[in-house]
Amino acid sequence: MKLKSCLTVITIAILGLTTNAQSAVPESSDPIKLAINEWTGQHISTHVAGEILKRMGYNVEYVTAGYFPQMVALEDNTISATLEIWSSNIGEHYDKALASGNVEEIGDLGLVPVESWFINNAAMEKCPGLPDYKALNGCVQAFANAETFPKGRFVDYPADWGTSNVDRLVALGLDFTSVPAGSEGALIAEIQGAEIRKEPLMVMFWSPHWVHAVVDLSNVKLPPYQKGCEDDASVGVNPNATWDCDWERGYIKKLAWSGMAEKWPAAHKLLSAYTLRNEDQIPMMNAIDQDGKKLEAVVSAWVDANEAIWKPWVDAAM
């Protein structure tokens, strides 16, 4: 029930109405609507920004929105901004939204995402050569199950997220089958289930994510990413194949409705300047998902304690 109270309620900020004469913030008392997607990290990124906006004097409303459907909402200010768009998972909705001219990118969030192959501790025990990927073919049996035999089992991203791992497995010459997970919940259930049963598991996953606080996962050491590896066969360890390298390190973008700069100039400047680091988000994520603390309490504690970080953005924006 951490989200319940925060999701719908329109909150009118009373704080931050300082005697700043020259600033006319808020330029409009209409609520700035920030998208709330389905994962905790995003809730934190959004609520921190929302909290700062509130302290500037804005009305902030949080609107629950599916990750892809929100793109449609950004076009007409049904949602004013969304703050955690992963470069690895954007799809055509994103292109269509930008092409409409009503949606703009407002910079990177600053989180550094790692998307790659992860293995659990049971896998490390059963397969001594790991985390080097070259050891994988030596212990295919440890990973195989009834549906993948005689190959090993590699739990992949859901098919609809789009993934290159099928090609990557071939390019790296690994005797593994990619099993698409279907959903994030399925990925997590798989990771937790394997941990409980102490069974080896190799899975496509990402960080920062709260599950790393519960289950010890380590990266498989794949050949490092090189530019061109995805479309030029000659690049990478296998001279005859593309995708013979690790995933490219992505980035996370912020998007806003194009009318924002005009309607709420200061808020627009603030959201453009706003960044959050991994070391900020991960402890908050653990506090919420592990220790069961309330999202609002955790976020406002962070905002209280880190004025040094966000005050300069506010000053520059006003």
Add this chain to the structure above:
Amino acid sequence: MLIQLPRRNTSDMWPWLGVILVSAVCLLLRDKVAWLNQLPSDLVIPVADWINIYMDWFIDTFKWIFRSINWLLSWPMNGAQALLQWLPWPATIAAFCVVAYISSGWRLSIFTGLALLYMVITGYWSPSMNTLGIVFVSIPLAVGAGFVLAVVSYKSERANRIVQPILDLMQTVPTFAYLIPILLLFGFGPVVGVVASSIYACPPMVRNMILGLQKVPADVLESGVMSGSTKRQLFWWVQVPSAMPNIMVGVNQTTMCALSMVIIAAIIGGSADIGWEVLSTMRKAQFGQSLLAGIVIALIAMILDRISRGFTDRTRAIERRHLSRIERSKPLITALGLMLAFILLSIFVPALRIYPETLIFYPADVINEGLRYVTANYAFFMNTLKNTVLFYYLLPIKIGFANVISPFSWGFSLTSAMVWGYAVVIFVCACWLYLKRSWQSSIAVVVTGGLLYFGLTAIPWLPFILIVTLLAWQTGGLRVATLAFTGLLFMLFTGIWSQAMLSVYLCLAAVMVCLLVGGSLGIWASRSQWASNFLRPINDTLQSMPLFVILIPFLMFFQIGEFTSFLAIIAYAIVPMIRYTEHGLRHVPEETVEAARSMGCSPRQMLWEVKMPLALPEIMLGLNQTVLFALAMLVITALVGSKGLGQSVYIALSSADTGLGLVAGLGMALIAIIADRIIQSWCAKRKDALGLA
């Protein structure tokens, strides 16, 4: 004997032998002739692309109309949500209890009160009320649309011929498939979910209302005409009231369907409802949390179902009519009084407005611990179960004995002697059945034997199309055969054949288990009242609980993959099989049972020789429903990694590919409709043979 066996007639058998011959040739040549296995890609008609181009134009041109509808609909919805949020919880509970009391008395009233209290105590009150707000808009919308459609198709035979197949599509194309066009047309917000769920929920209303209007007795109509009523008066004062019982059944069914789609609204987002809670917790694989939230949806469904069913009960309605006006308005006055009292009280007692957090009872962690314990301690048992079912049941159907038998799976590898032995056994069985039983069973053995050896997904498309079309021909005649043939060709030429076969395989495997297990449970329930009472709440819960919830424990136990999907499909699709079998067996004509008993039937003979054949049409109707439910589940099981058409729908959803979504959705609908028509016409034939028609 009442039952007369149809005359033995083998002229229908020859086409089958032809089909088997063609299949054998195809299987022999499939390695040499590539197009037998897969249609060359340049023959695939880019229907999906055409749809996309047309949709883009359509959306750009007519968007403004739909956006204004969205705007209009959002008013009553926001209004209902704001009202429900504003009302203190005891006031809302009081109102519901009184309505439940009017509908069917004290017992339902108490149940309603407790169910709503559950939402308060678990802290889900606010999202639950948002959900109710959505439902209060989508139900009238679906009922209204259904009403209009029903009247139109009742009045005009031509309209009816257009409406009927559309109703089939509305019920069988998965909602996810048209979510994207609706989102693009209507714009973001919970209205998208409302529209989508209304599309799915309105067909039962149309069907029941048409049935009701058709059933109005001619003399009632005549007396209406004779007393000089105009057409309009005749409709509103004579036909609609006489059709009311059926209309109310339609309202009840539509309500249930609308609720089962609550979760769809949450996928779009825009309102913090209980569906969103279920989805978010499902994303985190938190079983306890999602179960507690899922129970809320099941409870809302049960409350609305029981209340609306109470109003359909004629006897109570007549009882009510005999009360004086004052007595009739008593409960309403009580309700208003109670609500007013609670609203006033809540000004002084804040706990009545917002339930204090310290009193929230939320046992999610206990449930999660339990799941952990089972997962940790029964891993070996579950792995064995999974492997057994996969190796000896699922995989043979999917890829055939030819591919599944290996030292890793069965402990030995397949030798050519075994293959010959298998062929001989099949042949001997077929001959024996031909001589002793019927040619149908003999053909069935040959076809099944071939399927199991080669595997459903490895069978070339030509034999598959021929087999299904021939089956359709012999059960339903030319019309069903044409439908089956064109439907299968559609799947072939739009390039979704291989996905479709994966879907058919998974559903077929699950439906057969449902048939056996569900049928046995139904028989058990028809013979023992205790069993019937025991199974009913389980069935209710399985049907109204959002299925996302049960996926989590299945995933923990059995991991991502087909076995998990298989179990999830069974859990949902077995319900109609149990219900219809029980109902069919319990409603065999009493005089027939008496006659059989006086002839000295043993209980066993009674069941298998008398009741079963007579209940068979009803049981087959249950099977029909089971097939439809199983196909509907495919979209959900794609979330746990099942491949096939369900997965295509998701890929379309995430890549904004309207065309692909609709084509895949249509593919699922076609499979459902073809299966439905074949089973229905088989039923009709049986009924004819038994003289039940």
